[in-house]
Amino acid sequence: VKKIGLMTSGGDSPGMNAAIRAVVRTCAYYHVECVGYYRGFQGMIAGDSIPLNARSVRNIVNQGGTILQSARSKDFLTEEGRKKAAENLRNEGVDAMVLIGGDGTFRGGQVFSKEHKIPVIGVPGTIDNDIFGTHYTIGYDTALNTVVEAIDKIRDTASSHNRLFFVEVMGRDAGFIALNSGIGAGAEEILIPEEDLGMDRLLDSLERSRRAGKTSSIVVVSEGDKIGKNVFELADYVKENLPYYDARVTVLGHIQRGGRPSCFDRVLASRLSVKAVELLLDGKKNLMVGMMNNEIESCSLDQALKGKHNINKDLLRISEILST
Numbered sequence: 001v002k003k004i005g006l007m008t009s010g011g012d013s014p015g016m017n018a019a020i021r022a023v024v025r026t027c028a029y030y031h032v033e034c035v036g037y038y039r040g041f042q043g044m045i046a047g048d049s050i051p052l053n054a055r056s057v058r059n060i061v062n063q064g065g066t067i068l069q070s071a072r073s074k075d076f077l078t079e080e081g082r083k084k085a086a087e088n089l090r091n092e093g094v095d096a097m098v099l100i101g102g103d104g105t106f107r108g109g110q111v112f113s114k115e116h117k118i119p120v121i122g123v124p125g126t127i128d129n130d131i132f133g134t135h136y137t138i139g140y141d142t143a144l145n146t147v148v149e150a151i152d153k154i155r156d157t158a159s160s161h162n163r164l165f166f167v168e169v170m171g172r173d174a175g176f177i178a179l180n181s182g183i184g185a186g187a188e189e190i191l192i193p194e195e196d197l198g199m200d201r202l203l204d205s206l207e208r209s210r211r212a213g214k215t216s217s218i219v220v221v222s223e224g225d226k227i228g229k230n231v232f233e234l235a236d237y238v239k240e241n242l243p244y245y246d247a248r249v250t251v252l253g254h255i256q257r258g259g260r261p262s263c264f265d266r267v268l269a270s271r272l273s274v275k276a277v278e279l280l281l282d283g284k285k286n287l288m289v290g291m292m293n294n295e296i297e298s299c300s301l302d303q304a305l306k307g308k309h310n311i312n313k314d315l316l317r318i319s320e321i322l323s324t
């Protein structure tokens with residue numbers, strides 16, 4: 001391998017820049033050329049690239065977002081799009097790729113690699129933490145801290161006004177962000193897609209809280225939760241059934257994707273990305289790097305895509321005990 005390409009794709013996440021820096025610097029360390037593609041697969045199709053050396057990535061380890069930008073490419077879903085991307089890579093002399101992103105990125109990379117015999121290694125970067133083969137994805141820890149900080153602020157106003165707040169957090173179909181931020185922020189209830197609490201139990205629980213003397217409450221709702229059609233309808237339902245509650249809704253939205261990466265995410269991104277380049281230089285292909293029990297490991301992209309990263313349901317029990 002003489003020249004490695006890299007890109008960031010899908011929803012951005014804090015720590016992607018730390019990953020870019022680590023890929024580029026590892027290439028420099030091993031005297032391999034490195035080129036970055038803008039906007040993920042879209043830039044590979046357009047041939048929109050930039051040569052990167054150790055100095056190109058100075059002062060980005062602490063920056064949120066991604067200097068290579070990101071996109072979700074529809075064109076890459078077509079054979080023609082992938083063919084164009086492979087042609088561009090060959091013309092540029094790129095003989096392997098590091099793909100930083102989530103499952104959509106890995107699915108694209110896997111098809112691409114099989115069709116065009118270009119080795120790829122995936123680095124898991126998404127705030128959702130919904131990737132099999134790694135206990136943590138890059139950006140998840142920062143997003144959790146952002147959410148907890150936001151809920152702490154909501155709690156201030158909730159308790160000043162004796163209000164009930166429904167706080168919707170991201171996570172797509174996974175409840176990692178909701179469950180862990182909910183415990184960290186001391187939420188009354190946590191609603192996640194993996195476990196259907198049911199409206200009756202939610203009402204019971206809120207009723208019990210009131211009887212126990214709580215005057216304000218926070219319910220963390222994962223965006224993928226199916227209990228209500230959406231968080232606003234859920235809040236309306238609760239207001240209708242428990243009229244003594246003065247309920248409000250806050251949707252945290254994309255602030256969860258921004259901000260300076262936490263130290264944990266910077267270190268994780270650095271470790272995973274050094275390993276990604278070393279695997280390619282070792283002749284390995286079509287793998288995803290991950291961190292399991294604090295060790296950097298790898299699994300096939302196939303396994304990463306087929307497996308399911310399960311949440312720890314014991315945390316729900318812990319949350320129930322602690323919200324007594």
Ligand code: F6P
Pocket residue numbers: 011102126127128170171172223257
């Ligand atoms: O996958 C990351 C994520 O932020 C999800 O939590 C969320 O469902 C989705 O991306 C939002 O996507 P977009 O930025 O395209 O609206």
